Amino acid sequence: MKQDVILAGVGGQGILSIAFVIDNAALKESLNFKQAEVHGMAQRGGAVQSHLRLSDSSIYSDLIPKGKADMILSVEPLETLRYLEYLAPEGLIITSQSPYENIPDYPDRDKVINQVRKVNEARLIDSLKLARKAGSAKTQNMVMLGAASRHLIIKEKNLLRFIQVLFESRGRSLVDMNIQAFYLGQEAVKT
Amino acid sequence: MKSEILLGDEAVGLGAIHAGLYKAYSYPGTPASEIMEYLIKASQKRKNFHASWCVNEKVAYEEALGVSFAGRRSLVSMKHVGLNVAADPFMNSAVTGTNGGLVVAVADDPSMHSSQNEQDSRYYAHFAQVFCFEPSNPQEAYEMTRKAFDISEKTNVPVMVRLVTRLSHSRSRVQPYPSQKPDSIQYGKWEDWTLLPVNARRRFKILVEKQPNLVELSNRSEFNSLTLNKKNSQLGIITSGIAYNYVLENYLQNNAIPSLLKIGAYPLPANLIQDLVRQVETLLIVEEGYPFIEKNLRGQFGISGKKIKGKLSGDLPLTGELSPDLVRKALEMPPYSTHFLEDSPLASRPPKLCQGCPHADTFHALNEVLRSRSGANVFSDIGCYTLGALPPYNAVHTCVCMGASVSMAKGGADAGVDPSIAVIGDSTFAHSGITPLLDAARVKANMTVIILDNEVVAMTGGQPTFASGEELDRIARGVGVEEKHIRVITPLPKNKEKNIRVMKEEIDYKGLSVIIASRECVQEARKRKKKRG
Numbered sequence: 001m002k003q004d005v006i007l008a009g010v011g012g013q014g015i016l017s018i019a020f021v022i023d024n025a026a027l028k029e030s031l032n033f034k035q036a037e038v039h040g041m042a043q044r045g046g047a048v049q050s051h052l053r054l055s056d057s058s059i060y061s062d063l064i065p066k067g068k069a070d071m072i073l074s075v076e077p078l079e080t081l082r083y084l085e086y087l088a089p090e091g092l093i094i095t096s097q098s099p100y101e102n103i104p105d106y107p108d109r110d111k112v113i114n115q116v117r118k119v120n121e122a123r124l125i126d127s128l129k130l131a132r133k134a135g136s137a138k139t140q141n142m143v144m145l146g147a148a149s150r151h152l153i154i155k156e157k158n159l160l161r162f163i164q165v166l167f168e169s170r171g172r173s174l175v176d177m178n179i180q181a182f183y184l185g186q187e188a189v190k191t
Numbered sequence: 192m193k194s195e196i197l198l199g200d201e202a203v204g205l206g207a208i209h210a211g212l213y214k215a216y217s218y219p220g221t222p223a224s225e226i227m228e229y230l231i232k233a234s235q236k237r238k239n240f241h242a243s244w245c246v247n248e249k250v251a252y253e254e255a256l257g258v259s260f261a262g263r264r265s266l267v268s269m270k271h272v273g274l275n276v277a278a279d280p281f282m283n284s285a286v287t288g289t290n291g292g293l294v295v296a297v298a299d300d301p302s303m304h305s306s307q308n309e310q311d312s313r314y315y316a317h318f319a320q321v322f323c324f325e326p327s328n329p330q331e332a333y334e335m336t337r338k339a340f341d342i343s344e345k346t347n348v349p350v351m352v353r354l355v356t357r358l359s360h361s362r363s364r365v366q367p368y369p370s371q372k373p374d375s376i377q378y379g380k381w382e383d384w385t386l387l388p389v390n391a392r393r394r395f396k397i398l399v400e401k402q403p404n405l406v407e408l409s410n411r412s413e414f415n416s417l418t419l420n421k422k423n424s425q426l427g428i429i430t431s432g433i434a435y436n437y438v439l440e441n442y443l444q445n446n447a448i449p450s451l452l453k454i455g456a457y458p459l460p461a462n463l464i465q466d467l468v469r470q471v472e473t474l475l476i477v478e479e480g481y482p483f484i485e486k487n488l489r490g491q492f493g494i495s496g497k498k499i500k501g502k503l504s505g506d507l508p509l510t511g512e513l514s515p516d517l518v519r520k521a522l523e524m525p526p527y528s529t530h531f532l533e534d535s536p537l538a539s540r541p542p543k544l545c546q547g548c549p550h551a552d553t554f555h556a557l558n559e560v561l562r563s564r565s566g567a568n569v570f571s572d573i574g575c576y577t578l579g580a581l582p583p584y585n586a587v588h589t590c591v592c593m594g595a596s597v598s599m600a601k602g603g604a605d606a607g608v609d610p611s612i613a614v615i616g617d618s619t620f621a622h623s624g625i626t627p628l629l630d631a632a633r634v635k636a637n638m639t640v641i642i643l644d645n646e647v648v649a650m651t652g653g654q655p656t657f658a659s660g661e662e663l664d665r666i667a668r669g670v671g672v673e674e675k676h677i678r679v680i681t682p683l684p685k686n687k688e689k690n691i692r693v694m695k696e697e698i699d700y701k702g703l704s705v706i707i708a709s710r711e712c713v714q715e716a717r718k719r720k721k722k723r724g
Contacts, residue, residue, distance in 0.1 A: 010540065011542065019362075023196055023362060024196065027194070027196055027364060032363075032364070033362075033363060033364070034328075034361060034362070034363045035361065035362040035363070036357060036360060036361045036362075037360050037361075037362065038304070038360065039221055039222065039224075039225070039305075039360050039652070040221030040222065040304060040305035040650065040651065041221065041304065041305040041542050041650065043542070044542035044543060044544070044545060044575065044578070044650075045540075045542055045543050045545065046540055046541055046542035046543070047539070047540040059363075060435075060436040060437075060439040060440040060443070061436045061437050061439075061440035061515040062328075062357050062358070062361040062433065062436060063357070063437075063514050063515055064515075065440065065441075065514075065515040065516055065519065065527060066516050066526065066527060066529050067526065067527030067528055067529030068527055078537065078538070078540070079540075081532055081537055082537055084529075084530045084531070084532050085529050085530060085531065085532070086529070087529060087530050088527075088529070089528055089529065089530070091530075102540070102543070103538055103539075103540055105538045106538060107534070107537075107538055111534065115532070115533060115534065118533075119530060170721070
């Protein structure tokens with residue numbers, strides 16, 4: 001049993017928080033994992049990605065080979081396309097359809113969405129709308145984690161447990177908001 | 192003991208703590224910063240060791256050397272180019288030798304994710320003739336760091352732990368084992384530690400005579416392992432550090448791994464290499480960084496009757512970091528099928544200054560001033576503000592190394608650049624901007640230094656700065672800048688006209704002036720607010 005996931009987004013969108021939740025849940029389930037992340041300069045509003053590998057046997061490479069990712073889980077649609085060559089032919093895309101337009105040459109939004117849709121197994125989520133419904137646009141990352149939750153080889157209860165751990169130092173209401181975001185994302189994905 | 196989830200950097204920190212670390216020092220720099228971040232956090236809980244940021248890497252190294260002199264274990268960590276700054280004490284500490292174990296953890300940045308070059312620190316270890324470890328995962332980073340302290344004390348040389356970005360920032364499970372207690376104090380001998388020529392000649396001879404012993408240690412190290420495949424006399428692989436993972440990844444579905452030498456400890460294990468070379472016709476060298484192993488193996492004339500493949504042969508690229516895909520190609524395996532983008536290339540999303548960043552206000556004002564001064568050049572430095580080189584600012588024209596903005600502006604002014612302007616952050620100024628300012632003040636060089644004071648080391652994640660606000664003013668006065676030409680501005684949109692006026696006055700002044708542009712980093716302000724709740 002193994003699962004290789006490319007996490008993608010823009011610096012500041014909280015993809016390392018998604019990684020924190022999955023890593024800790026994986027440890028709890030005695031799965032091996034490796035997670036390569038980006039620190040430093042790119043975190044200033046640039047493209048960020050994390051290679052997250054889960055397996056019940058040994059994991060060697062810290063980076064996922066091109067064509068071997070089982071899933072791209074992305075908080076931003078243009079960033080999804082950036083890592084397309086990592087996705088296995090039968091791989092799954094779970095992405096936000098809400099663009100983060102902090103560059104002057106951001107491509108036409110419909111073109112971006114259409115390119116994503118060309119991949120057979122693509123699920124697009126209006127993460128911005130759902131995050132606002134949960135209480136804050138900042139919870140888009142947890143909306144996306146929720147959307148991916150039924151496709152991850154990790155148990156839902158362990159994901160929820162570490163969302164709690166991640167936010168508990170900042171108060172009950174923030175924990176609840178993020179858990180609600182998780183569930184809204186989960187409901188938005190039918191299959 | 193309970194296993195933990197750690198970055199490669201953090202595993203080095205934990206390894207040092209469990210090895211009986213007494214004191215650790217560092218200066219922030221990606222990808223090494225998290226070593227000290229981890230140690231500082233841990234020291235607040237454990238209290239049996241100390242960890243602190245220093246003003247620069249040279250100071251950090253020398254403080255660690257002082258701890259070693261006193262017979263206690265110390266760690267000093269930095270990014271690869273930080274070792275250039277600390278090269279003087281590093282090279283000489285191999286000659287004095289160590290008393291308490293001294294470990295220098297250096298993180299290289301192949302592909303230059305956050306750096307200005309991709310120098311390979313293994314050359315420094317080789318240059319100084321010291322032992323070096325190169326881990327391939329966080330567990331090894333933990334174990335090797337612990338072992339490094341023992342080897343440092345056994346051989347009386349500092350030991351390097353060489354990391355690369357992909358390991359520094361790769362997270363996985365680490366299984367620790369029971370820790371050792373810190374050593375008690377025991378001073379070094381003056382005749383070993385006072386490098387007057389009479390002592391240095393004797394000490395250097397000792398270092399050189401130690402080398403066969405270091406090679407022997409390396410031959411026997413548990414971190415160097417040769418696995419022979421007697422059925423395959425064609426190919427043998429030599430790999431080290433993170434590159435080992437990329438090799439193994441490509442043999443996951445295949446049991447027939449060729450003979451493989453995994454190197455985790457240097458100097459190169461000569462016996463193991465010979466054993467492999469005897470066995471195979473072609474050698475493939477897979478290493479992250481410069482072709483260090485490959486060059487050593489190849490020498491000037493290669494190995495008679497053997498083919499050596501690697502970066503020098505063109506089978507792997509000489510620049511940029513490796514990946515499982517590049518290694519796959521070198522192994523002559525077909526690529527996996529995948530998805531392709533139709534409308535490539537995709538719009539890139541480079542990093543940029545944050546919304547509301549004080550540096551942006553300073554650059555907007557400076558650009559306005561310089562629009563009417565055609566001979567102007569802005570020498571910049573290392574920090575967030577280097578992003579001022581990109582649109583929409585296009586405000587700075589050089590970035591070389593820490594502190595170089597001030598010294599290059601002085602050189603530029605000497606050569607006739609007018610106006611010659613330096614922009615440097617508060618922490619970079621403390622790191623190595625003060626000495627060139629002293630130099631410029633002695634001759635009243637015709638230049639303006641703008642200190643971008645955001646009260647923090649921002650790019651690397653918000654570490655404390657050594658000089659900010661009032662302190663910068665006092666330092667500028669102290670090194671001899673005229674008081675009336677030290678000006679303080681607050682870079683905010685509403686102050687733009689006022690700031691332009693101040694900049695004009697000081698840039699037009701035919702002498703040395705310093706403008707301190709003070710406003711807190713927006714990221715830090717946000718963090719502070721969050722903490723307060």
